[in-house]
Amino acid sequence: xxxxxxxxxxxxxxxxxxxxxxxxxxxxxxxxxxxxxxxxxxxxxxxxxxxxxxxxxxxxxxxxxxxxxxxxxxxxxxxxxxxxxxxxxxxxxxxxxxxxxxxxxxxxxxxxxxxxxxxxxxxxxxxxxx
Amino acid sequence: xxxxxxxxxxxxxxxxxxxxxxxxxxxxxxxxxxxxxxxxxxxxxxxxxxxxxxxxxxxxxxxxxxxxxxxxxxxxxxxxxxxxxxxxxxxxxxxxxxxxxxxxxxxxxxxxxxxxxxxxxxxxxxxxxx
Amino acid sequence: xxxxxxxxxxxxxxxxxxxxxxxxxxxxxxxxxxxxxxxxxxxxxxxxxxxxxxxxxxxxxxxxxxxxxxxxxxxxxxxxxxxxxxxxxxxxxxxxxxxxxxxxxxxxxxxxxxxxxxxxxxxxxxxxxx
Numbered sequence: 376x377x378x379x380x381x382x383x384x385x386x387x388x389x390x391x392x393x394x395x396x397x398x399x400x401x402x403x404x405x406x407x408x409x410x411x412x413x414x415x416x417x418x419x420x421x422x423x424x425x426x427x428x429x430x431x432x433x434x435x436x437x438x439x440x441x442x443x444x445x446x447x448x449x450x451x452x453x454x455x456x457x458x459x460x461x462x463x464x465x466x467x468x469x470x471x472x473x474x475x476x477x478x479x480x481x482x483x484x485x486x487x488x489x490x491x492x493x494x495x496x497x498x499x500x501x502x503x504x505x
Numbered sequence: 506x507x508x509x510x511x512x513x514x515x516x517x518x519x520x521x522x523x524x525x526x527x528x529x530x531x532x533x534x535x536x537x538x539x540x541x542x543x544x545x546x547x548x549x550x551x552x553x554x555x556x557x558x559x560x561x562x563x564x565x566x567x568x569x570x571x572x573x574x575x576x577x578x579x580x581x582x583x584x585x586x587x588x589x590x591x592x593x594x595x596x597x598x599x600x601x602x603x604x605x606x607x608x609x610x611x612x613x614x615x616x617x618x619x620x621x622x623x624x625x626x627x628x629x630x631x632x633x634x635x
Numbered sequence: 636x637x638x639x640x641x642x643x644x645x646x647x648x649x650x651x652x653x654x655x656x657x658x659x660x661x662x663x664x665x666x667x668x669x670x671x672x673x674x675x676x677x678x679x680x681x682x683x684x685x686x687x688x689x690x691x692x693x694x695x696x697x698x699x700x701x702x703x704x705x706x707x708x709x710x711x712x713x714x715x716x717x718x719x720x721x722x723x724x725x726x727x728x729x730x731x732x733x734x735x736x737x738x739x740x741x742x743x744x745x746x747x748x749x750x751x752x753x754x755x756x757x758x759x760x761x762x763x764x765x
Contacts, residue, residue, distance in 0.1 A: 442511075539711060615744065
């Protein structure tokens with residue numbers, strides 16, 4: 376499996392170990408993943424930001440796997456966080472599931488439309504060629 | 506015209522008849538549609554969520570057609586809804602124009618920047634090959 | 636360098652000189668740029684909407700250049716504006732850096748998650764072939 380994404384980090388921009396400024400997806404099929412929230416397979420939201428963040432990422436990993444790709448081929452995440460929560464707490468909750476992978480990212484302080492959802496995560500990913 | 510999008514729905518995730526968790530766009534040109542709101546050809550916003558939603562979708566269909574594609578090639582919608590409106594009412598308003606097509610989707614409770622706009626819908630679509 | 640994006644503007648939609656309704660990216664690699672804010676190379680946010688908007692666009696231009704592309708190959712911008720600011724003031728601030736280029740665009744009135752950030756701009760761009 377070739378990991379063919381190219382991170383883009385101009386030296387004159389502030390560097391952040393948590394993300395890359397841009398990511399190039401090579402020519403080929405692209406997976407668009409709709410917003411994933413912290414609900415389990417029964418559709419019920421878990422309690423609290425940490426549990427919801429981990430579950431949303433697990434859901435995202437499941438969609439990636441079903442599409443024949445994985446977290447190493449994610450180009451960009453868009454993360455919607457309820458304004459009542461601490462972004463740093465949300466970021467801390469990603470480690471166990473997402474590790475320290477860097478992608479391009481946008482983080483917005485806004486509530487997902489579903490009541491009770493504290494976080495929603497969507498993604499764009501390349502489909503690797505074998 | 507080949508309809509070549511591939512929906513992605515892992516069996517372990519909660520299934521929802523209204524959307525798919527992810528959609529794969531095949532290699533080829535991709536159309537990015539900017540946020541469409543409920544304004545008619547004169548630029549004036551229609552009254553109410555139902556009318557704005559239908560018009561925004563009609564505007565989206567017009568952009569798709571102009572690009573040589575159609576609703577069946579839409580991979581993902583991002584729907585921004587004014588926090589004052591009921592998402593279920595917005596969803597109900599989509600049926601007449603959009604039918605029961607499934608795409609990947611993110612729905613966020615946030616006002617479009619244009620005053621009076623209750624809904625804004627953007628899309629990513631494949632361009633079918635003939 | 637070929638500029639191969641195709642703007643899409645159905646005649647029956649309201650025409651706006653500031654943006655295009657859709658943009659077709661040709662088959663090939665695509666750059667996804669994460670949200671750029673108004674921080675300089677030292678990571679410190681500049682003061683005020685005008686300065687932050689110009690800096691966010693300069694940061695975006697730097698990412699485009701590092702990826703081997705440029706503003707003429709941007710298909711879509713998503714612009715997040717703090718609800719406290721005037722969108723027209725933000726738009727006016729783009730001229731000096733962005734000129735009058737038209738792309739597909741979505742503008743949302745929502746605060747970036749980073750405290751103090753009044754504007755965040757993300758982009759999708761084609762990588763031109765030479």
